[in-house]
Amino acid sequence: MSDCDGGVPGPVLLELRGLGVSFGGVRAVRNVSLSLRSGELVGLIGPNGAGKSTLLNLITGSARPSAGQILWKGRPIAGLSPDRLCHLGIGRTFQNIRLFPSMTVFENVALGMHSKPLYSLAEAFVRGRRARAAEAEVARRTAELLELVGLGGRGSERAGALPYGLQRRLELARAMATGPELLLLDEPAAGMNEEECAGLTGLIRGIHREFGYGIIIIEHHIKVVMELCAESRIYVMNLGEILAAGSPREIQGDRRVVEAYLGEKREAHGRRRRRLARDS
Amino acid sequence: MILFLQQLVSGISIGAVYSLLAVGYALVYSVYNFTNWAFDAFMVTGAFAAFYAITLFALPFPVAIVLAIVLTVGVSLAVEVGAYRPLRARRAPRLFMMISAMGASMALVNLMNIAFGGAFRKFPQVVAGALVVGGVSISKMDLFAAVFSFAVLGLLWLLLERTRIGLGIRASALDTLTAGLMGVDNNGVALVIFGISGVLSAVAGIFYGAKYAVYPYLGLVTIKAMIASIIGGIGSLPGAVVGSLFLGITETLVSGYISSIYRDLFSFSILVAVLLFFPNGLLGAKTVDKL
Amino acid sequence: MGYLVTILILGCVNVIAALGLAVLTGYTGLFSMGHAGFMAVGGYAAAILFAHLKLPFALALPGGALVAGLSSFVIGYPAFRGRLRGDYFAIATLGFAEAVRLLLNTTYKYVGGSYGFTGLPQLTSLPVALAATAAALVLAHLFVTSQHGKNCVALGEDETAAEMMGVNLLRTKLAALFVSAFYAGLAGGLYAFFMAYLSPSMFGIGKSSDLLAAVVFGGMQSLVGPALAAFILVALPEALRFLLNWRLVIYGLLFVVIMVFRPQGLLGYKEMNADWLRRMLGRGPGAAGQRDGGGR
Numbered sequence: 026m027s028d029c030d031g032g033v034p035g036p037v038l039l040e041l042r043g044l045g046v047s048f049g050g051v052r053a054v055r056n057v058s059l060s061l062r063s064g065e066l067v068g069l070i071g072p073n074g075a076g077k078s079t080l081l082n083l084i085t086g087s088a089r090p091s092a093g094q095i096l097w098k099g100r101p102i103a104g105l106s107p108d109r110l111c112h113l114g115i116g117r118t119f120q121n122i123r124l125f126p127s128m129t130v131f132e133n134v135a136l137g138m139h140s141k142p143l144y145s146l147a148e149a150f151v152r153g154r155r156a157r158a159a160e161a162e163v164a165r166r167t168a169e170l171l172e173l174v175g176l177g178g179r180g181s182e183r184a185g186a187l188p189y190g191l192q193r194r195l196e197l198a199r200a201m202a203t204g205p206e207l208l209l210l211d212e213p214a215a216g217m218n219e220e221e222c223a224g225l226t227g228l229i230r231g232i233h234r235e236f237g238y239g240i241i242i243i244e245h246h247i248k249v250v251m252e253l254c255a256e257s258r259i260y261v262m263n264l265g266e267i268l269a270a271g272s273p274r275e276i277q278g279d280r281r282v283v284e285a286y287l288g289e290k291r292e293a294h295g296r297r298r299r300r301l302a303r304d305s
Numbered sequence: 306m307i308l309f310l311q312q313l314v315s316g317i318s319i320g321a322v323y324s325l326l327a328v329g330y331a332l333v334y335s336v337y338n339f340t341n342w343a344f345d346a347f348m349v350t351g352a353f354a355a356f357y358a359i360t361l362f363a364l365p366f367p368v369a370i371v372l373a374i375v376l377t378v379g380v381s382l383a384v385e386v387g388a389y390r391p392l393r394a395r396r397a398p399r400l401f402m403m404i405s406a407m408g409a410s411m412a413l414v415n416l417m418n419i420a421f422g423g424a425f426r427k428f429p430q431v432v433a434g435a436l437v438v439g440g441v442s443i444s445k446m447d448l449f450a451a452v453f454s455f456a457v458l459g460l461l462w463l464l465l466e467r468t469r470i471g472l473g474i475r476a477s478a479l480d481t482l483t484a485g486l487m488g489v490d491n492n493g494v495a496l497v498i499f500g501i502s503g504v505l506s507a508v509a510g511i512f513y514g515a516k517y518a519v520y521p522y523l524g525l526v527t528i529k530a531m532i533a534s535i536i537g538g539i540g541s542l543p544g545a546v547v548g549s550l551f552l553g554i555t556e557t558l559v560s561g562y563i564s565s566i567y568r569d570l571f572s573f574s575i576l577v578a579v580l581l582f583f584p585n586g587l588l589g590a591k592t593v594d595k596l
Numbered sequence: 597m598g599y600l601v602t603i604l605i606l607g608c609v610n611v612i613a614a615l616g617l618a619v620l621t622g623y624t625g626l627f628s629m630g631h632a633g634f635m636a637v638g639g640y641a642a643a644i645l646f647a648h649l650k651l652p653f654a655l656a657l658p659g660g661a662l663v664a665g666l667s668s669f670v671i672g673y674p675a676f677r678g679r680l681r682g683d684y685f686a687i688a689t690l691g692f693a694e695a696v697r698l699l700l701n702t703t704y705k706y707v708g709g710s711y712g713f714t715g716l717p718q719l720t721s722l723p724v725a726l727a728a729t730a731a732a733l734v735l736a737h738l739f740v741t742s743q744h745g746k747n748c749v750a751l752g753e754d755e756t757a758a759e760m761m762g763v764n765l766l767r768t769k770l771a772a773l774f775v776s777a778f779y780a781g782l783a784g785g786l787y788a789f790f791m792a793y794l795s796p797s798m799f800g801i802g803k804s805s806d807l808l809a810a811v812v813f814g815g816m817q818s819l820v821g822p823a824l825a826a827f828i829l830v831a832l833p834e835a836l837r838f839l840l841n842w843r844l845v846i847y848g849l850l851f852v853v854i855m856v857f858r859p860q861g862l863l864g865y866k867e868m869n870a871d872w873l874r875r876m877l878g879r880g881p882g883a884a885g886q887r888d889g890g891g892r
Contacts, residue, residue, distance in 0.1 A: 085760055111762035123757035125750050127817065127865055136750045139743035140762030146771065149742035150735055156742070163743075203762050340683035388852045399682055401855045403627050404812055408851020411805060415844040525801075528694070531687040539684060566702050573695040576688060580674035 035063030036098070038207055038239045039084070039115075044093035045265075046083055053079040055265045057093070063206060066233050066240040068250040070276075071262035072285055077243045078120055080262070081209050085117050086110045112141060116205030118196040120212050120243075126185030130176055133184045133195055134167045137202025170198040174228065190221050194228070201232065210242040214249050226252050251277075261285070310441045312561040313554060318447040319516070320553025321454035322509050326530030327537065327545035328458060329505040335478040335540040336498060339399060340531070342406035343384050344506055345524025346413035351377040351507030352428075352514035352523055353421060359429050366431040373511055378503030384409045385499040390492070410524070418521040425518040450512040457508055458546065461501065465542075470497055529556075532576045536583075601722050605790055607830040608725035609783045612732045614810035614826035615819060616779025621808070622816045622864075623740055624772040625752025627686040631780045632803035633693025636700060636796065638664035638781020639788035643713050646789075648706060653719045657785045664781020665774045672773040676766050693804060700796040712795035713788075720790035728786060732779060736819050739775060748772050749817060780807075802844065809847045812854060815864025825862060 040060040046053055054076045061067060069077050082088040084095060086107035095103045097113055105113075116137075125133050143159040171177050174194040179187075184195060193213055200208060213229070214222050226249050233240055233253075244250045250259060251273045259276050261269045263285040269276060276282055326344065333341040354376045358369035388409045392402050432446045465471035476484040477494050485491045514523060529552060530545075537548025552572060560568040613635055620626050642660025645651045651659060671692040675685050701710045708714065739745050747768045750758040759765050788794045810829055814821030833843055854861060 087756065087760070106764075107759045108762050108764045111760060117760060119757065119760075123754050125753035125757070127753060128746075128749060132746060132749075136746055136758070136763070137761055139746045140750075140758070140764075143743055146739075146742075146744055149744055150738050152738065160743075199761065334683075340687075342683075388856070391856045397855070397859065398625075400621070400625055400627055400816075401859050403683055403686065404808070405852045405855040407629070407805075407808070408848040408855070410848065411851065412845050412848025415842075415848065419842065419845065525694075528687060528690055531684070532691060535680075535684055535687070539681065566698075569698055570695050573691045576691055577671065577674050580678040580680060580688070 034065055035237075037061070038063045038098060040094075040096040040099075041080075041084075042094045042096070044080070044083060044090050044095060046079065046088055046090050046092070052265050054083065054090075055092075057262075057265075057267050059260055059267065059270070061207070061239050061241065063239050064237045066229075066242070066253055066257050068254040068257075068259035069241055069243045069262065070245070070247065070250055070259060071268070074264075075262040076265040077262050078211055079265075081117060081211055081241075081243065084110075084209060085115060108140065111203050111205075114204070114206035115209065116200040116203045116207065117209040118193075118200050118211055118213055120215065122189075122192050122196055124184045124192055124195060124199070126183070128184055129181050130171065130184050130187065130195055131167055131180035134170055134198045134202045135163050137199050137204075138163045138166065140203070167202065170201055173201075173232065174198045190217060193217070193225070197228070197232075201236070205238060207239040207241070210240065210244075212243055212245060214244055214246045217246070222246055222249050225249065229253060307440050308561065309558075310439075312557050314441060314443050315447065315561075316554035316557035317550065318451045318553075319557060320550035321451040322512050322516075323526075323530050323533050323553050324546040324549035325454050325457065325505045325509040326527050327534045327549045328461065328542055329502045329509075330527075330531060330534050331540055331542050331545040332474075332498060333502060334534075335542070336474065336494070337389075337393070338540075339389075339402050340406070341499075341502060342403060343381075343388070343409040343413065344502065344530075345527040346384075346410045346417075347377050347381050347503055347506035348510035348513070348527060349414060349417055349521055349524045350380050351510030352519045353417060354507070355511045356426060356428060356514060356519045359431065370508070370511060374504050374507040377507035377510070378500050380413070381499045381503035381506070382496060384413075385495055390495065393495075414521055414524060421521065423521055425520045428515040428519055431515070446512075446515060450516065454508065454512065457505065461505075464501075470494075474498060529572055532572055535576060536579045603831055605720060605722055605725045605786075607827040608729040609787045609790070610806070610810065610826040610830045611729050611823045612786070613780045613783035613807050614814070614822045615732050615736045616776035616783070617807045617811050618814070618819055618822040619736060619739065619745075619748070619779070620772050620776035621811050622814075622818060622822060623745065623752060624748040624769065625682070626769065626772065627682055628689040628776070629686045629801070629804050629808070630689035630691070630693030631776070631807050632799040632801070633689070633696040634664045634668065634777040634780035635784030635787065635803065636693075636696050636799035637667045637777075637784070639784030639794050639799075640700060640707055640713065641781065642785035643716055643788050643794055644706060647713075647716065653789065657782065657789070660785040660788075661778045661781035664784065665778035668773045668777035669770065672770050676769045676773075679765075690801075690804075693799070693801075697796045697799060708794075710796065712793055714793055716789055716792045716794070718790060718792045720786045725786060725790075728782065732782070733819065733823065736775075736779075740819065744768070744771060752817075805844060805847065809851070812851055813861050815861030816859075817865050818861075818863045821861055821863030 038061050042058050044057045045055045057080060069080070071077055079088065083090050083103075086105055086109070090103050094101055097115070102110060102113065125136065128136070143163070144156040148156045168177070168180070171180055174197055176191060176195060176198065184192070187195060197210075197213065210229070214225050217225060229240070229242070230253060232238070242250065242253060254273055258270060258272055260267055261276060261279075261282050268285055269279045269282050271279070326348070329344055330340060333339065351373045354373035355369045358364045358372045359366065364372065388405045389402065392405055430446075432449050434445050436443045436445060436448065465475060473484065473489040473494050474497065476487065476489055477491065484494075510523065513526060517523075530549065533548035533552040534545050535548070536551060537544030537546070552575065555575065556568055556572055559571045613631065617628065617631050620628055638660040640660075641663035642656045645656035645659045646653060671688050675688045680688065700707055703709055704711070740748070747758070747763045748771075750761070751763055751765060751768050755765060784799070787798075791798075806829060807826070810826035811822045813829070814823065814825035
């Protein structure tokens with residue numbers, strides 16, 4: 026599987042083998058295996074509660090797997106702390122936006138770089154040449170990233186005051202600032218209308234092309250996923266397991282996938298029918 | 306051996322009082338993820354209310370207890386409505402809620418300091434004498450305190466497990482938002498929870514004041530209850546009781562066998578040790594942040 | 597010593613301690629109820645270094661502060677490694693401060709126990725206090741505007757997200773705690789050599805509440821706010837001597853009122869610095885019509 030511009034996929038970045046986790050008796054993720062090469066953009070879809078975000082949490086270290094392995098460039102990383110994983114090159118955005126609301130737009134993005142050791146505490150007090158050069162570089166790169174996501178010139182605004190769509194983009198810029206090799210996007214288009222979705226799709230495609238990140242994108246806006254992964258593959262999860270994996274067309278035609286989603290719809294429909302019957 | 310049993314009994318008695326406080330903290334924490342810093346003020350209110358009910362108005366002990374409880378519940382509800390509810394409604398960060406609680410506590414405790422003066426008052430002896438069981442002398446007041454405390458905790462358990470209100474509280478402890486959407490009256494639940502807090506702290510205040518002395522800064526003992534809560538596991542009600550008894554007993558043993566001066570130092574060291582080796586407490590569950 | 601000079605020196609002491617707490621609570625979001633404990637450690641350590649180990653004042657003072665900073669690891673490491681949630685960290689600091697006070701109260705050898713540490717010369721003159729305060733302010737500013745400071749703020753805003761963005765929680769919290777304890781220790785040392793006397797009762801909950809009040813009134817994520825508030829909180833009670841007993845009641849009520857109506861305090865989130873000045877004067881980052889790349 027190669028990405029859109031015909032580039033050859035790189036070496037395997039991330040590999041999940043039989044990954045599983047339980048929370049209080051509920052198996053949120055079970056026996057998940059997948060692999061991603063550097064530069065690949067893949068999708069992860071599935072009904073609510075399928076375990077998609079939990080999978081991301083396992084990869085980024087905020088949950089510890091109870092079974093299976095996570096390999097990053099061939100080395101096991103399960104159990105490492107989230108900040109360590111970030112430094113290794115795994116970046117992410119969140120399902121519910123988690124910006125630093127009272128920090129400025131600039132500071133939010135810069136934090137992605139500030140979290141890596143640039144200069145010592147002593148140097149911070151003296152503001153020697155190295156510290157100043159480092160900060161200048163941070164400022165330069167931050168301005169670049171802000172420009173890229175369409176927030177150029179808004180650096181000194183409070184992040185919490187930004188409109189929703191721009192907050193999503195800011196989160197993206199912040200994740201990119203950590204200099205990742207793998208980007209995990211958790212429902213980046215949530216709450217967006219058609220136009221915003223199209224804009225976001227273009228943005229993601231653009232940064233994928235320019236920076237060559239490996240990307241796993243969780244999304245409910247099927248159109249976004251289908252477009253971005255047209256030349257790639259999509260994983261479908263349900264009830265904690267990988268139900269199917271394949272090209273967008275293969276997935277759309279897969280009966281099990283349709284049932285998994287319809288099952289959700291049918292259940293909701295049934296509830297509605299029962300409620301109507303009860304209230305009439 | 307006799308000395309040991311003596312200390313044990315004393316330790317259980319003080320542990321019972323701690324557990325009232327620890328459960329009070331755990332209850333509020335389990336629902337609101339927030340430590341009710343004003344709890345110490347409620348305790349002092351209860352103690353002084355009972356004290357003056359008996360000494361100034363010559364009311365019998367049971368009446369004094371009821372009066373103290375009623376008054377303390379009133380104060381507790383006032384603090385909830387004035388200092389906590391507005392912040393909760395605004396989803397204020399926890400730090401702000403802590404500061405507000407701290408403020409309520411400071412204001413109340415120091416108000417009482419001004420009104421009543423800082424002198425240590427001896428609680429009148431309402432339950433006198435001691436039982437002698439197998440050579441061990443158990444003060445009747447200690448016994449009464451322990452029994453009453455456990456009775457209150459038992460009633461609380463019944464409330465939580467067997468009533469609709471209790472169900473609402475337990476639902477809120479799991480997920481306040483969903484509970485609200487499911488029809489639980491969040492504000493009503495808050496009133497009940499802080500009402501219960503008032504009862505627990507009043508009883509604790511009365512017995513603690515009776516055992517030691519009544520004075521405005523008596524609430525400092527709530528630190529012990531918080532430590533007990535940490536030891537037993539944050540937010541866990543059974544953990545609070547276990548931690549409290551553990552702390553009460555070990556503390557008293559240290560005090561009896563080593564030195565009473567080092568009692569509080571010991572509690573602090575226990576805290577450090579527990580944090581180092583059992584970060585979730587003895588019974589606490591690891592909480593997972595929803596991402 | 598003139599009355600005014602006394603107020604100024606005491607004000608400086610309070611400002612330095614409040615700056616420390618501002619870094620911890622105002623910036624990193626860690627609530628500490630026991631900062632008086634670090635003041636005590638710093639004060640007593642400086643006194644011991646001076647009186648018993650015969651170190652010169654210029655070394656004893658920072659030495660005491662260093663001891664205070666190092667002592668913060670005693671409670672910081674277990675608490676942060678155990679991922680103690682905010683409120684419980686506060687309890688732990690309270691426990692620490694009480695333990696320190698107790699220890700000092702009952703140890704008579706070298707430190708005088710409850711009788712206090714007497715016989716210290718009054719070496720904290722106004723120039724010394726002012727110089728220390730100025731240095732403290734500058735260094736604190738350099739800290740919060742450095743990457744280390746930014747990590748603290750991010751951690752305070754959203755610990756989980758910060759960690760996912762690469763911030764090491766344990767190291768950052770320990771650093772913030774160390775800095776704040778160092779400052780408190782420095783303040784304690786200056787206090788000791790001004791009062792010429794030390795007693796454990798000077799460092800009780802009231803003192804910790806005073807410092808917290810300065811940070812709350814002064815505002816979160818601000819240095820100048822708490823510094824100003826700290827100074828006012830020393831000067832005002834002196835001017836309104838008759839209110840002395842009511843001081844804490846009023847603070848308490850103000851805490852609640854401020855949190856409900858104006859949580860940002862005096863100058864919260866609005867740091868007054870060169871950028872701000874330039875913006876006010878119509879030049880520099882953030883000014884109208886200008887493309888910027890800068891933060892606060």
